[in-house]
Amino acid sequence: MNDFVDKVGKAAVTMQNETIVVIDFGGQYNQLIARRVREENVYCVVIPYSKSLEEIKSYKPKGIIFTGGPNSVYDANAPMADKGVFELGVPILGICYGAQMMSYMLGGRVERAETREYGVMPVEACESLLFDGIDGKMDCLMSHTDKIVEIPNGFEVAAYTDSCPVAAFQNTEKMFFGVQFHPEVEHTAFGKQLIHNFLYKACRVCGDWTMADYAKNFIASAKEKIGDKKVLCALSGGVDSSVAAVLLSKAVGKQLTCIFVDHGLLRKNEGDEVEEIFRKQFDINLVRVNCEDRFLEKLSGVTDPEKKRKIIGEEFIRVFEEEAKKIGTVDFLVQGTIYPDVIESGTGDASVIKSHHNVGGLPDYVDFKEIIEPLRSLFKDEVRQLGTELGIPEYLVWRQPFPGPGLAVRCIGEITRDRLAILKDADAIFREEIANAGLDRKINQYFAVITDMRSVGVMGDERTYDYTIALRAVTTNDFMTGEWARIPFDVLDIVSRRIVNEVKHVNRIVYDITGKPPATIEWE
Ligand code: XMP
Secondary structure, eight states: OOOHHHHHHIIIIIIISSSSEEESSSSSTTHHHHHHHHHHTTTEEEETTOOHHHHHHHHHHHHHOOOOOOOOOTTTTTOOOGGGGGGGGOOOEEETTHHHHHHHHOOOOOEEEEEEEEEEEEEEESSSSGGGGGOEEEEEEEEEEEEEEEEOOOEEEEESSOSSSSEEEEEEEEETTEEESSSSSTTTHHHHHHHHHHHIIISSOOOOOOOOHHHHHHHHHHHHHHOOOOOOEOSSSSHHHHHHHHHHHHGGGGEEEHHHHHHOOTTHHHHHHHHHIIIIIIOOOOEEEEOOOOOHHHHTOOOOHHHHHHHHHHHHHHHHHHHHHHHHOOEEOOOOHHHHOOOTTTTOOOOOOOOTTTTTTTTSSEEEEEOTTTTTTTTTHHHHHHHHTOOOOHHTOOOOOOTTTTGGGGSSSSSOHHHHHHHHHHHHHHHHHHHTTTOOTTEEEEEEEEEEEEEEEEETTTTEEEEEEEEEEEEEESSBBBOOOOHHHHHHHHHHHHHHHSSSTTEEEEOOOOOOOSSOOOOO
């Protein structure tokens, strides 16, 4: 079923682009390494260390990076690279565990230190192409217990710190490098330049990975593969499905039909905005299904969050299925899977799968022959870049994540039309003021919640007994953990005043100051 993906992936992306293979040993920053490489306009794949040498060779790598990992090289089951990678004649950069393993495998000595070295340390660099163009103090993030005490024959020390005699080592003939610190993290100020140097000076890439080319190649391959067949896409208005839809529409025009299920639980004006962009701006064959009544009826009297999710998920699929049937058999179904969902962990765990997907479960229900996943090899920031490249408006490209069950999980207790209207208005004000304060790209997710609590207030000379709106805003990298956003009091003040003045039946605003954990981002 993924034949098309592979063909498009390999023909348009993997085979034509210079590729760096990132071999994953299970460290926490592994995806970050891949993103840093891509930011340098170089395509890379992340594969678990257990993959065969044959597979590594099949990418025709211009260079290889070994990631960090939690093990010690002396652990009984310590993950090791296939020895053959050192014979491929391509440059290698080992990071942290990757460096220790390289040293160990090539005859150096690694020792377990008494204490873990953790923190930002100044590094003294020797002559090395890795450090070209890096002036001044080289602060870098160290996070390791083992350390390299003897480097292999043919290598030289390239950097050191007070407590770490081999912070970096190299063999410039073979273009093998090892660094004990983490160049991929922001704390390592010169890390970006180091990765640039490895790619452009050691691997000698020219940098042929751009989203403009990606779009061009994908569109050409998709055109050829799809021919005159029919394509179906579930459009949610979120970043991934929007970019996927526009990409496919550029390839096959009106052979693509997008179904947009408007369940009435979207943010204020969102349904109309989606319609405006996709129907008018991109001239996409769009079926907007307005089914607010149907969803509200199903949700009537339901207060349990998991029940709400289940009802919405099932009803969504039913609506989609009904609409898809009207179109008849389609040949291809588009899915907005992105690369972080695809990468398998180097430690051999099951692949990471999003726990909640905005349009989850569709393939089981719709009659189609193949799946197309046009974003399968892209990170989220690349999807955004691609969206911009395709002319999708900024506000949509930079849209914060929005849960599939929509406002249903932000309407605590029973969902009624009136309470939804209050929530939509309050949320729109909050979002507007966050944007006015220039915080919309700094805070990763922010929204209003209507609580099921009412309390006493006073407006003019009148006693009120109205709803409390809670404001939620978080900063996070992965949405698995997060901090509550330190929004300036002045901004919160404006939001609070505006909501109570402009939205009827609200007389109290609270700001949620809990992190995740122990709270979750959503209230339900
Ligand atoms: P929590 O509330 O679990 O949220 O901290 C983490 C991220 O997931 C989103 N979220 C959902 N997304 N369906 C979705 O598509 C859901 O049922 C759902 N619940 C939470 C949430 O908005 C946040 O980005």
